[in-house]
Amino acid sequence: MSTRTIIVGYDRSAGSRDAAKWALDEAARTGALVEFFYAYEWPTWMPAASMVPATSVWPDNDTDRAVKGALHQAVVSARATHPQVRTAISIVHAHAGSTLIDRSREADLIVLGCRGHSAVGGLLGSLSAAVSAHAHCPVVLVRGDAAATSPVVVGVDDSASSHAAMAFAVEQAVARGVGLHVIRAWKPVTGLWEETAMVTRKVTAEERQPFDQLIASWREKQPDLEIHADAVVEHPASVLARAGLSAQLLVVGTHGHGPVRGMLLGSVSQHLLRHSPCSLAIVHVTSTPR
Structure with a gap:
């Protein structure tokens, strides 16, 4: 992969530090620039007194200095642990989700932690779902501490997005x-048909033929890559979550539904x-490696 820019959401939380390490390790492999990103999400107005509305109050100088200091410290730490990786910082006074989605048009990867306390934290909620659903590049949500020798796991079906996931x-x-x-x-x-003779609990040769062809084509393209393939009758979420227990990275495509593609992540x-x-x-189906 020849990634050029990795944007990592950073707020000094443990989750964002994990995301930064993941991004720096990835950049060390790919030669990418790592951009440490912070977004202020300030209230539209803040009362100067308990009953008196006031105009917007943006971060004061002390807050700005603290944020810039935290990001600069992240860059200093990155130079110590990953001296070969180029770094940059960006601070925006805007909504984190919409800004990251917009920035994803020019980025190759967005990396986010799973816990935090600012505009790039709280990633078990709306931000992670929104960015993951609408980004124009792959989004990595960093979690766990798997061994470097653990495999990469990918879930596929017959959709275009899963083929993009397979390539990634x-x-x-x-x-x-x-x-x-x-x-x-x-x-x-x-349900109703579960116990009838019409139901088979095994994958037929005809059903798995496109899957076998997919695996064969990638084995031909990457003869030195060890590929283990499983075709099973089980809910995809369950089998993938279980496989993730012994993986370092789990990769899936998106199956958005609604009037606009990618409006929602699939189940x-x-x-x-x-x-x-x-x-x-x-x-995403548009998230092709560069």
Whole structure:
């Protein structure tokens, strides 16, 4: 992967520090610039007294100095641990989610932590869902502390977004020198038809043929990459979350629904956004590696 710019949400929280380390490690492999990003989300107005509305009150000089100092310290730390990685900082007085979505048009990767206390924190809520659903580049949500030898896991189906996820996962596995575990899961039939003879709990050769062709094509493209492939009848969210227990990175595509593509994350991505035991990469059909 020849990534050029990685934007990492940074607010000094433990989650954002984990995200920064992940981003710096990725940049060391790819030669990317790492940009430490902070967004102020100030109230539209703040009362000067308990009953008196007032105009907007933006961060004062002390707050600005504290934020800039924290980001500069992150850069200093990055130079000590990853001296070969280029770094930059950006501070915006705007909504974090919309700014990151807009910036994702020019970035190659956005990296966010899973806990925090500012505009780039709270990532189990609306920000992570919004950025993951609407970003124009892959979004990585950093979680856990997996071994560097653990495999990359990717969930695929027949959609265009999962093929983009597969390409991203292959490049991640190759760059990290680890194996790739590819999972194709068919949801089991439940309810009225569950106990009938019409239901099979095994994947037929015809059903898995496109999956087998996909695996064969990637084995041909990457003959040195160890690819383990599983085709199962199980809910995709469940099998992927379980596979994530022994993975260093879990990769999925997006299945947005609604009048605008990507308006919402699909149910599997939504579930993993909250419950993935390892770092999660969410890849859009437009998120092609550069």
